[in-house]
Amino acid sequence: MNDHLRASIRDIPDFPQPGVVFKDITPLLGDAQAFAGAVAAIADHFADRGITKVAGIEARGFIFAAPIALRLGAGFVPIRKPGKLPHDTEAQDYELEYGTDLLEVHKDAFGPGDVALIIDDVLATGGTAAAATRLLGRLGAEVAGIGVLVELGFLNGRSKLPDIDFVALVHYDEP
Ligand code: AMP
Numbered sequence: 001m002n003d004h005l006r007a008s009i010r011d012i013p014d015f016p017q018p019g020v021v022f023k024d025i026t027p028l029l030g031d032a033q034a035f036a037g038a039v040a041a042i043a044d045h046f047a048d049r050g051i052t053k054v055a056g057i058e059a060r061g062f063i064f065a066a067p068i069a070l071r072l073g074a075g076f077v078p079i080r081k082p083g084k085l086p087h088d089t090e091a092q093d094y095e096l097e098y099g100t101d102l103l104e105v106h107k108d109a110f111g112p113g114d115v116a117l118i119i120d121d122v123l124a125t126g127g128t129a130a131a132a133t134r135l136l137g138r139l140g141a142e143v144a145g146i147g148v149l150v151e152l153g154f155l156n157g158r159s160k161l162p163d164i165d166f167v168a169l170v171h172y173d174e175p
Pocket of ligand 1: 020021022023024057058060120121122123124125126127128129157
């Protein structure tokens with residue numbers, strides 16, 4: 001399955017800016033077997049962890065987080081870019097190559113006893129996933145793991161993550 005997943009991810013050089021090789025997952029999403037296989041593989045990895053909430057990172061994280069939540073019998077929580085969520089939010093900033101960015105989540109998204117799984121499409125430098133982990137931790141959620149479709153291992157993003165269960169289905173050792 002992982003070879004099938006790799007084969008359905010397309011490299012787009014110099015997108016969205018020169019020097020970046022963008023991992024385009026739209027062919028994978030359009031392939032019913034690959035999409036279902038990716039969702040199942042991540043969900044099954046965390047099946048016995050008592051996950052109650054699956055938090056997806058806007059925007060491509062949502063695509064995987066929602067079906068993973070359904071498969072785990074858990075709720076779905078959106079982690080969004082600033083200004084998108086309508087109710088009271090908690091925010092966490094994080095470093096970009098130039099400047100900083102912000103992630104937000106509803107303050108009431110997690111309650112006592114909630115066990116969270118964070119989902120995104122790609123782990124690159126790890127800044128986004130690390131910020132999401134801090135954000136949920138500040139709301140009192142126990143973060144049991146992080147799941148992504150793709151890990152860009154040459155950027156060493158995993159070193160930014162706390163020592164929690166991490167799964168990536170497709171690894172790239174070079175750009
Ligand atoms: P980072 O915070 O550097 O780990 O970046 C992760 C976020 O940026 C994810 O939400 C990805 O969707 C996106 N991203 C970063 N690099 C790439 C890439 N080469 N191809 C596709 N998406 C990327």
